[in-house]
Amino acid sequence: MIFKLAWRNIITRPLSSGLSAVLLSSSIMVIVLSMLTMKQMKSKFNENANKIDLVVGAKGSRLQSVLCNVFHIDYPNGNIKLKEVDFLFKHPFVKSAIPISLGDSYKKHRIIGTNPNFITQIYNGSISKGNFFNKPLEVVIGANVAAKLKLDIGDSFSGSHGIEESTHDHEDFPYRVVGILSPTGEIIDQLIVTSLESVWQVHPHNDKKGSFDLKTAEEHDHHSHDHKSEVYENNKEVTAVLVNYNSPRAKFSIPGIVNQKNALIGAEPAIEIKQLLDLIEPAVNVIYVLSLFIFGLSLFSIVVTLLNSMKDRKYEISMMRVGGASVRLIFISIILEGFFIGLLGSISGLILGHSIMGIMARFLNLKYNYQFSGLVFDSLELVLLIVTILIGMTAAIFPALAAYRLDISKTLKNKT
Amino acid sequence: MIRTNNITVKYGEIEIKFPNINLDYGGQLLIIGKSGSGKTSLLNVLGGLLSAESGNILVNDIDLFSLSNKKRDKFRGQQIGFVFQTPHFIKSLSVNDNLKFSQYMSSKINQSKIDMLLKKVDLNHLKNASIQNLSEGEKQRISIIRALVNQPSIIFADEPTSALDDNSCNNVVDLLTNLSRENNTTLVIVTHDNRIKDKFPNQINLNDF
Numbered sequence: 001m002i003f004k005l006a007w008r009n010i011i012t013r014p015l016s017s018g019l020s021a022v023l024l025s026s027s028i029m030v031i032v033l034s035m036l037t038m039k040q041m042k043s044k045f046n047e048n049a050n051k052i053d054l055v056v057g058a059k060g061s062r063l064q065s066v067l068c069n070v071f072h073i074d075y076p077n078g079n080i081k082l083k084e085v086d087f088l089f090k091h092p093f094v095k096s097a098i099p100i101s102l103g104d105s106y107k108k109h110r111i112i113g114t115n116p117n118f119i120t121q122i123y124n125g126s127i128s129k130g131n132f133f134n135k136p137l138e139v140v141i142g143a144n145v146a147a148k149l150k151l152d153i154g155d156s157f158s159g160s161h162g163i164e165e166s167t168h169d170h171e172d173f174p175y176r177v178v179g180i181l182s183p184t185g186e187i188i189d190q191l192i193v194t195s196l197e198s199v200w201q202v203h204p205h206n207d208k209k210g211s212f213d214l215k216t217a218e219e220h221d222h223h224s225h226d227h228k229s230e231v232y233e234n235n236k237e238v239t240a241v242l243v244n245y246n247s248p249r250a251k252f253s254i255p256g257i258v259n260q261k262n263a264l265i266g267a268e269p270a271i272e273i274k275q276l277l278d279l280i281e282p283a284v285n286v287i288y289v290l291s292l293f294i295f296g297l298s299l300f301s302i303v304v305t306l307l308n309s310m311k312d313r314k315y316e317i318s319m320m321r322v323g324g325a326s327v328r329l330i331f332i333s334i335i336l337e338g339f340f341i342g343l344l345g346s347i348s349g350l351i352l353g354h355s356i357m358g359i360m361a362r363f364l365n366l367k368y369n370y371q372f373s374g375l376v377f378d379s380l381e382l383v384l385l386i387v388t389i390l391i392g393m394t395a396a397i398f399p400a401l402a403a404y405r406l407d408i409s410k411t412l413k414n415k416t
Numbered sequence: 417m418i419r420t421n422n423i424t425v426k427y428g429e430i431e432i433k434f435p436n437i438n439l440d441y442g443g444q445l446l447i448i449g450k451s452g453s454g455k456t457s458l459l460n461v462l463g464g465l466l467s468a469e470s471g472n473i474l475v476n477d478i479d480l481f482s483l484s485n486k487k488r489d490k491f492r493g494q495q496i497g498f499v500f501q502t503p504h505f506i507k508s509l510s511v512n513d514n515l516k517f518s519q520y521m522s523s524k525i526n527q528s529k530i531d532m533l534l535k536k537v538d539l540n541h542l543k544n545a546s547i548q549n550l551s552e553g554e555k556q557r558i559s560i561i562r563a564l565v566n567q568p569s570i571i572f573a574d575e576p577t578s579a580l581d582d583n584s585c586n587n588v589v590d591l592l593t594n595l596s597r598e599n600n601t602t603l604v605i606v607t608h609d610n611r612i613k614d615k616f617p618n619q620i621n622l623n624d625f
Contacts, residue, residue: 001516001517001520002520004509004513005506005508005509005517008506008508008509008513009508011508012507012508313507315502315504316504316505316506316507318504319500319504319505319506320506320517320521321465321489322463322465322492322498323492323493323498323517323518323521323522323562324489324490324491324492324493324494324518324521324522324566325489325493325521326485326486326489326490327485327489328486329521408465409457409460409465409466412456412460412465412500412574
């Protein structure tokens with residue numbers, strides 16, 4: 001009965017109770033949203049960063065090299081000559097060295113020139129339909145690419161130059177789908193993988209920057225008419241080599257060897273990603289502080305709402321006391337109202353947070369090439385739920401004390 | 417049963433002295449007096465809502481003010497019913513839930529008793545209505561039922577008819593007296609409403625003190 005009374009008191013004052021619940025809900029939503037985004041981003045970034053020990057690319061920003069060649073979300077620094085990184089393929093400390101060539105895309109999905117080890121060793125990927133590429137211009141597509149672009153075995157398409165939308169399509173070199181990968185929830189789901197030879201064939205020029213070393217589509221479109229050079233077999237280029245060590249000693253020797261070379265830079269994804277996340281963290285903390293501020297506001301709002309409600313209900317409360325309700329019962333009923341506001345605010349905040357995360361996931365999936373989801377949960381959410389309810393109940397203490405101290409005789413005398 | 421001896425109540429410097437009351441189980445008493453004569457204060461003291469400055473009060477042979485606050489609240493919930501001039505209810509609850517809540521406070525939930533009383537005052541059709549949609553006359557009748565719903569041994573009514581027209585006034589007084597008689601409940605009414613004077617042979621006039 002006491003629960004029913006508290007609940008009815010909340011829902012018969014929808015505006016004032018609603019405002020408090022909405023404020024609580026908003027702060028919970030912001031916290032949940034930031035928490036889920038960071039959690040998924042951290043886990044995906046770290047997971048993938050740990051798949052590769054060293055990215056060897058063209059001189060430039062280490063972070064850019066990692067973001068481009070591991071996460072496929074930035075532009076390449078440039079190209080490197082295969083003969084310069086030849087030592088990586090023979091080094092005893094190197095377990096695997098997988099060259100990749102970037103530069104083209106199809107409907108915003110990057111086309112990666114590499115070898116099948118890229119799929120099987122780095123992402124543990126497997127073919128769900130068809131088979132791996134054997135000849136130039138054959139491609140294997142990620143599960144999401146197949147689903148989203150409705151591509152199947154035997155379908156053909158022409159890649160666009162650059163990694164954004166380009167006006168320059170390689171119509172003379174259509175790719176043919178020969179395999180579709182099983183879904184992994186990893187970046188590979190969003191990629192189109194082909195052989196290095198395909199990329200070299202599509203880009204048969206070898207100017208200073210390398211044919212497939214295009215930072216933007218526009219840049220390429222300005223230069224695309226200038227296809228004078230030839231590809232020299234002994235001077236082939238790739239965008240990067242993804243290296244995994246087979247000895248802990250490699251960590252102390254290979255990056256040093258790479259960085260000694262003028263044209264190369266070695267970037268360790270784990271370190272770069274940690275630095276990146278360390279940079280993002282303060283911004284996320286600002287969001288947390290802001291949501292704590294809203295939390296404070298909602299606490300204040302609950303106090304004001306319940307105090308006003310107490311003023312409106314002082315005769316009701318007096319009548320309850322006259323009818324035999326103990327001060328304890330009145331106190332508990334008001335604390336329960338705080339409990340319900342806290343419960344409503346936290347549950348709606350959690351639902352909103354997850355729903356918005358679900359909506360945002362669509363955009364984040366495109367931006368980061370990862371499967372973000374609104375259905376990821378964190379144990380901290382349970383803590384958040386409990387804390388919010390406790391805050392609601394704490395905020396109700398002051399109004400409950402006001403009701404506790406109500407002079408029944410005086411109140412009724414003024415009205416009866 | 418109510419017995420009082422030399423009760424006084426103090427408001428700042430003013431002390432009000434009340435006449436002694438001797439009322440047996442099932443008895444009916446009308447206390448009349450002008451505004452400010454202390455009628456409501458007397459009723460609040462008898463109901464354990466206000467402490468007396470001096471004197472003794474026995475309600476059903478129990479000294480109300482010797483009880484702890486918790487026990488006094490419980491005693492009031494189980495043994496005493498109140499009817500006021502302006503009937504206040506829990507606005508968020510329906511008629512039935514308001515009556516049920518009264519029973520809940522005295523740990524005596526009995527839906528059939530509520531149904532029976534509602535039928536008796538012809539308000540059974542309003543059982544699930546919101547209390548806020550009732551007329552003043554209906555509210556007063558419901559407040560009488562609320563006072564009786566726990567089968568108390570005493571009912572205190574404070575100006576129960578002052579806000580009502582003649583017809584409603586008669587109905588409310590008849591209802592109070594009849595239901596009290598049927599349930600062998602002691603009834604004490606305080607009022608300045610002269611319309612009901614003739615209905616109670618047992619009266620105390622506070623103007624005489």
